Amino acid sequence: MKVSYKYIKERLHLDATPEEIADKLTFAGAEVEGIEPLGQGTNLVIGHILSCVPHPDSDHLHILQVDEGPFGVHQIVCGAPNARVGLKVIVARTGAKLPGGEIKPSKIRGVDSDGMCCSLLELGVEGKYLSEKQTSGIEELDESAPVGESNVLGYLGLDDVAIDISVLPNRPDLYAFENVVKEVACLFDIEQRKEEAKELPLNATSFKVGSETSSCKIFSARVIKGVETHASPLWLSRLLEVSGIRSINNIVDIGNYIMLLTGQPLNMYDLDKLPKQELIVRDDLEGEFLAMDGNKYPLQKGDLVVTSDGQPMCLAGIMTADACRVDENTKNIVVEAASFHFASIRHTSNRIGLASDSSLRFCKGINPDQMEDVQRKTSEILSEIAGAKEIEETALYDVYAHEKKEIRTSVAYLNGRLGTFFDTDLILKTLARDNLSPRIEGEELVCEVPSYRLDMDGEADISEELIRILGYDKIVSTLPITQLALRGLTPKQEKKKAIRDYLLAQGLYEVVTYTLVSKDQLGSFRYLNNHEALKLKNPLTVDREFVRPSLLPSLLKVATYNVARQNKDFGIFEVSDIDASDFQGQYLSFVLTGNAKGQGRLGERPYDFFDAKGYAEAILKILGVKEGRYRFMPWSLGGEEMHPGRSAEIRLGKQLVGYFGEVHPVALKKNDLKSAIVLELDFDALASLNATPIKVAVPAKYPSVSRDLSVVLAKDVAFDDVRRSLMKCSPLVRSVEAFDVYTGLGVVEGKKSLALSLTLGSEDHTLQEGEIQEAMKKAMDALKLSFNGEIRGV
Amino acid sequence: MDCIDEATKIKEEALKALMDVKEEGQLGLFFAAYLAKKGAVSGLMSKMKEIPPELRATFGAAVNAARKAVEEVYLEKKDEIEAWKLKKKFESEKIDITLPGRTCLPGGKNPYHVVIDEVTKIFLDMGYEVAEGRDVESDLYNFELLNVPKDHPARDMQDTFYLDGMKELLLRTQTSAAQAHAMCEENPKGPIQLICPGKAYRRDDDDMTHSHQFAQIEGLVIGEEISMANLKATLELFVRKMFGEKREIRLRSSYFPFTEPSVEVDVSCFNCGGKGCSLCKGTGWIEILGAGMVNPKVLEACGYDSKKYSGFAFGVGVERVAMLRYGCDDIRRIYANDIRFLDAFQGK
Numbered sequence A: 001m002k003v004s005y006k007y008i009k010e011r012l013h014l015d016a017t018p019e020e021i022a023d024k025l026t027f028a029g030a031e032v033e034g035i036e037p038l039g040q041g042t043n044l045v046i047g048h049i050l051s052c053v054p055h056p057d058s059d060h061l062h063i064l065q066v067d068e069g070p071f072g073v074h075q076i077v078c079g080a081p082n083a084r085v086g087l088k089v090i091v092a093r094t095g096a097k098l099p100g101g102e103i104k105p106s107k108i109r110g111v112d113s114d115g116m117c118c119s120l121l122e123l124g125v126e127g128k129y130l131s132e133k134q135t136s137g138i139e140e141l142d143e144s145a146p147v148g149e150s151n152v153l154g155y156l157g158l159d160d161v162a163i164d165i166s167v168l169p170n171r172p173d174l175y176a177f178e179n180v181v182k183e184v185a186c187l188f189d190i191e192q193r194k195e196e197a198k199e200l201p202l203n204a205t206s207f208k209v210g211s212e213t214s215s216c217k218i219f220s221a222r223v224i225k226g227v228e229t230h231a232s233p234l235w236l237s238r239l240l241e242v243s244g245i246r247s248i249n250n251i252v253d254i255g256n257y258i259m260l261l262t263g264q265p266l267n268m269y270d271l272d273k274l275p276k277q278e279l280i281v282r283d284d285l286e287g288e289f290l291a292m293d294g295n296k297y298p299l300q301k302g303d304l305v306v307t308s309d310g311q312p313m314c315l316a317g318i319m320t321a322d323a324c325r326v327d328e329n330t331k332n333i334v335v336e337a338a339s340f341h342f343a344s345i346r347h348t349s350n351r352i353g354l355a356s357d358s359s360l361r362f363c364k365g366i367n368p369d370q371m372e373d374v375q376r377k378t379s380e381i382l383s384e385i386a387g388a389k390e391i392e393e394t395a396l397y398d399v400y401a402h403e404k405k406e407i408r409t410s411v412a413y414l415n416g417r418l419g420t421f422f423d424t425d426l427i428l429k430t431l432a433r434d435n436l437s438p439r440i441e442g443e444e445l446v447c448e449v450p451s452y453r454l455d456m457d458g459e460a461d462i463s464e465e466l467i468r469i470l471g472y473d474k475i476v477s478t479l480p481i482t483q484l485a486l487r488g489l490t491p492k493q494e495k496k497k498a499i500r501d502y503l504l505a506q507g508l509y510e511v512v513t514y515t516l517v518s519k520d521q522l523g524s525f526r527y528l529n530n531h532e533a534l535k536l537k538n539p540l541t542v543d544r545e546f547v548r549p550s551l552l553p554s555l556l557k558v559a560t561y562n563v564a565r566q567n568k569d570f571g572i573f574e575v576s577d578i579d580a581s582d583f584q585g586q587y588l589s590f591v592l593t594g595n596a597k598g599q600g601r602l603g604e605r606p607y608d609f610f611d612a613k614g615y616a617e618a619i620l621k622i623l624g625v626k627e628g629r630y631r632f633m634p635w636s637l638g639g640e641e642m643h644p645g646r647s648a649e650i651r652l653g654k655q656l657v658g659y660f661g662e663v664h665p666v667a668l669k670k671n672d673l674k675s676a677i678v679l680e681l682d683f684d685a686l687a688s689l690n691a692t693p694i695k696v697a698v699p700a701k702y703p704s705v706s707r708d709l710s711v712v713l714a715k716d717v718a719f720d721d722v723r724r725s726l727m728k729c730s731p732l733v734r735s736v737e738a739f740d741v742y743t744g745l746g747v748v749e750g751k752k753s754l755a756l757s758l759t760l761g762s763e764d765h766t767l768q769e770g771e772i773q774e775a776m777k778k779a780m781d782a783l784k785l786s787f788n789g790e791i792r793g794v
Numbered sequence B: 001m002d003c004i005d006e007a008t009k010i011k012e013e014a015l016k017a018l019m020d021v022k023e024e025g026q027l028g029l030f031f032a033a034y035l036a037k038k039g040a041v042s043g044l045m046s047k048m049k050e051i052p053p054e055l056r057a058t059f060g061a062a063v064n065a066a067r068k069a070v071e072e073v074y075l076e077k078k079d080e081i082e083a084w085k086l087k088k089k090f091e092s093e094k095i096d097i098t099l100p101g102r103t104c105l106p107g108g109k110n111p112y113h114v115v116i117d118e119v120t121k122i123f124l125d126m127g128y129e130v131a132e133g134r135d136v137e138s139d140l141y142n143f144e145l146l147n148v149p150k151d152h153p154a155r156d157m158q159d160t161f162y163l164d165g166m167k168e169l170l171l172r173t174q175t176s177a178a179q180a181h182a183m184c185e186e187n188p189k190g191p192i193q194l195i196c197p198g199k200a201y202r203r204d205d206d207d208m209t210h211s212h213q214f215a216q217i218e219g220l221v222i223g224e225e226i227s228m229a230n231l232k233a234t235l236e237l238f239v240r241k242m243f244g245e246k247r248e249i250r251l252r253s254s255y256f257p258f259t260e261p262s263v264e265v266d267v268s269c270f271n272c273g274g275k276g277c278s279l280c281k282g283t284g285w286i287e288i289l290g291a292g293m294v295n296p297k298v299l300e301a302c303g304y305d306s307k308k309y310s311g312f313a314f315g316v317g318v319e320r321v322a323m324l325r326y327g328c329d330d331i332r333r334i335y336a337n338d339i340r341f342l343d344a345f346q347g348k
Helices: A005-012 A018-027 A134-137 A177-188 A235-243 A250-262 A342-351 A359-362 A371-385 A411-418 A425-432 A460-470 A491-505 A552-563 A609-620 A665-670 A685-688 A718-728 A769-787 B001-021 B025-034 B040-052 B053-091 B112-125 B176-185 B226-241 B296-299 B318-326 B332-338 B337-343
Strands: A002-004 A029-036 A042-052 A062-067 A073-078 A088-092 A106-108 A111-113 A161-166 A207-212 A216-225 A265-268 A278-282 A287-290 A296-299 A306-307 A311-317 A333-340 A396-397 A405-409 A440-441 A444-449 A570-580 A583-593 A630-633 A641-652 A654-662 A678-683 A703-714 A733-742 A750-762 A790-793 B137-138 B169-171 B191-200 B213-224 B251-255 B259-268 B286-292 B309-317
Touching: A002 A005, A002 A177, A002 A235, A005 A018, A005 A161, A005 A177, A005 A235, A018 A029, A018 A161, A018 A177, A018 A583, A018 B251, A029 A630, A042 A685, A073 A111, A111 A396, A111 B318, A161 A311, A177 A250, A207 A216, A207 A396, A216 A278, A216 A371, A250 A265, A250 A359, A250 A371, A265 A311, A278 A333, A296 A311, A333 A342, A333 A371, A333 A552, A342 A359, A359 A444, A371 A396, A405 A460, A411 A425, A411 A460, A425 A440, A425 A444, A425 A460, A440 B040, A460 A641, A491 A609, A491 A685, A552 A570, A552 A583, A552 A678, A583 A609, A583 A685, A609 A641, A609 A654, A654 A685, A678 A685, A703 A769, A718 A733, A718 A750, A718 A769, A718 B318, A750 A769, A769 A790, B001 B025, B001 B053, B025 B053, B040 B053, B112 B191, B112 B213, B112 B318, B176 B191, B176 B213, B176 B296, B176 B309, B213 B318, B226 B251, B226 B259, B226 B286, B226 B309, B251 B286, B259 B309, B286 B318, B296 B309, B309 B318, B318 B332
Parallel strands: A207 A278
Antiparallel strands: A002 A161, A029 A161, A042 A062, A042 A088, A062 A073, A106 A111, A216 A333, A216 A396, A265 A333, A278 A306, A287 A296, A306 A311, A405 A444, A440 A444, A570 A583, A583 A678, A630 A641, A641 A654, A654 A678, A703 A750, A703 A790, A733 A750, B137 B169, B191 B213, B213 B309, B251 B259, B259 B286, B286 B309
């Protein structure tokens, strides 16, 4: 909302710069986003062209002698096609500072030039407010323009400044200049200048108004006859320009002017074009609406329409019908000031994609108590500058429950809420500045809410008014006294943090990716849940249409993005909420691609299955899930996403809680990747498990011995099965480790040679060689019997 | 005295020979030739019996002196050679210490996580708890309970993604939704002190400063006699820990449906200290937080007696802090996760 600085000053006798006003407004909740002068320039003067001769060395330049009154006559070289003898012009004298730069004495093609004749563009006026003639040459001033006048901006009405306020949703009243003035008066603690209302004689009216919908509770109209359409006076068009509105003609401009001043949008109808002397608001019309912009808009039930004799005359609050628009031949008009329900206007405005300064104000909410006042002001100015002759009384439909709003609070409450120690007197004075007419009734402090303050309805609002006027710097910081309680992270949050820290320490990067994905991402890596993905009702693009039901595809995309940018070797991970129909979870995923760096590239080797497995084991360890509670099972889930021979499922009993391994070549190709080792875990399921309690064992008192053996087995015998079997074959076996797996020369096709190291020991004595040999024999027997193993060496 | 002359002669000869010794092998040969039992120097003693008895003492002394002199130089030579040997060994064993270390370097967190973790830690240290809430929320918790009824103008400010076919479900537009949960679920109603870090979503086209997905950290404190002065003190504490001891804050009146009064919080610029620079656009202040006293309507809607309880709430935009702090001018870079970008946060 751009407000005229000049208007504020006229109404207030305020000696403050636009910046000072902006500062006060900003701290009080009406943030000023910009201060924009309408026109700019120093060292300007009105000049008179005494002579104009063509430049000898140019086909378009002229050499002018310009009379600048007390500043003398100066020679100016000018390129404007409309420069001619006798013209009154704006001269920027040498040393003038214009938005485009400073004017310096110069030689133009060998001729001295001392100053510049200006167009309004050069004074910083926006082109949209200017005619073609004005933008193609220098400004032609009126013949009566006083030569030598140096307050040129003032003469042109360009000495105004727009204070651009960002109006927040709770203060729609600030869409009115008059209320901004009240706000400034309150903040500077000054009186507003009284305005005298002129009472114009009013004729009786027979015009009918009404509403057949609850979305319009107030509708007022005034018939005004004998108006004349012409250009607006300079002050009016400049005032509109400050607010970013182009002047059209006096009638249209008056509508906008009253709206800017009061916040009440007006609509004007050509009385003689109405089919009937009535305006009735309805919301049950369907069909087409031909608007004054020449476009047709479809009407739906629920759209508020102002009708006359059943014909739509206006899409309420948005646009008038072409049929009854005011034009240059209009003599008699109807001025409408009404209150339409914001939701209704917003709905229609959004649907047909038409918004205006009027619809914006209706959408934000308007003052219900000022219709008559607005009509009066409108009539006044219509008679002043549009020659309105006969003005009728207001025809009014009003079923709105007008009531005086009172808020009861107390000094103790206000100080308590703010943590301040303001005395009663200061509070009363401050609230009075804000037009809240405060009074004390016993312990209570009672405020009357002015009708334009739609936002205020509770005592908390009064506390806000008080402190925003007095300033938040009046609050002395005091730390809260709170009850001591055990808060901090939950066990689940602790676990998450520990896992993130672990993966980071392993050199993985923690990324953050978008929750919303495209349809083609939905089907992939759906092993952990097959619930239907959630779809947006109102997506912005097809790329972001669904809530992702799995996390891994997003990480693969990050991997692809990076690999395409020459980042080849890395690991990334993310923990994220996963939502689907009837499913809420939190997944942890990682992707490892390229090489694991050993010592930089010196010790590098490709990431493989066992990296993922190692991380998986570590993560489960951090989660406190002991080996034995979960199992890594060979891949049984099929699909073309995970390598069937190099992937594993993580199962808790039968429940699948995660998987990891090498990505299937088909999925690699789809993702434009050469290699990817991945993992996805249902973090929620795992973190919700109770951690296995820690119990320490007494360290073995007697030394253990280590014996190696090597066995040839079928290639698909799993080491873990071998290990489990050996652990059971003798009570002396403490642990079994593999230290070499070999296939190739010397080993029959389909077999592998496995080198094992067994640790043997006892809790109550040092082992004798006989016992050791006996245990090793049992181990070898087990290998032969259970796995058809061929012992190669002990 | 031929014998004594001979001893001297052999000594001279030995010392001369020693001068030519350059390495260990030669030293061994020298030892064998002169100092071993049968070597030239030690061998002189065998001539003792040829010496007349009265001269034997003199001869013995001369031989011993000769041996001592040779031995001394020999040992020096030996040390010298060993030092040289060690030097050679070190030379041959020298490594290039500029090659990379073997432990892999820590990875980097996306600045999104860096900021969330840092803010979270500060409030955990102040005795807060963490309630993350969920991305998918109901209209009730995201709007209604927070004093944003249907058709409220504030809904314009946060255009919302709704879920298809799921009545009333949406992607939360603010992490305040988690606060509504916390207040509703607190039973019996008592004090609350928590922060809600997490993702939020709005129907914004992605550009340099807008993102349809972004992160917020909201804080909520509920108790008896909680005031605006408490909010101010808490934010000062936070801001000084996060942005530096010397930071000041200033509050500007603003509007949020769920707080009354509402304020925008500016922090004195952590780049220039408040003098004015390009980061703070010359103002010396940077807008960082939104905050306010919990609107009594919100308290009541969530089951709290607003006569007994009051509270404050605040919110920080995570990406904004990250961008200001780390000099990132495009929010999309955060979500691109380019490893070269993340490398800046290694070890963070």
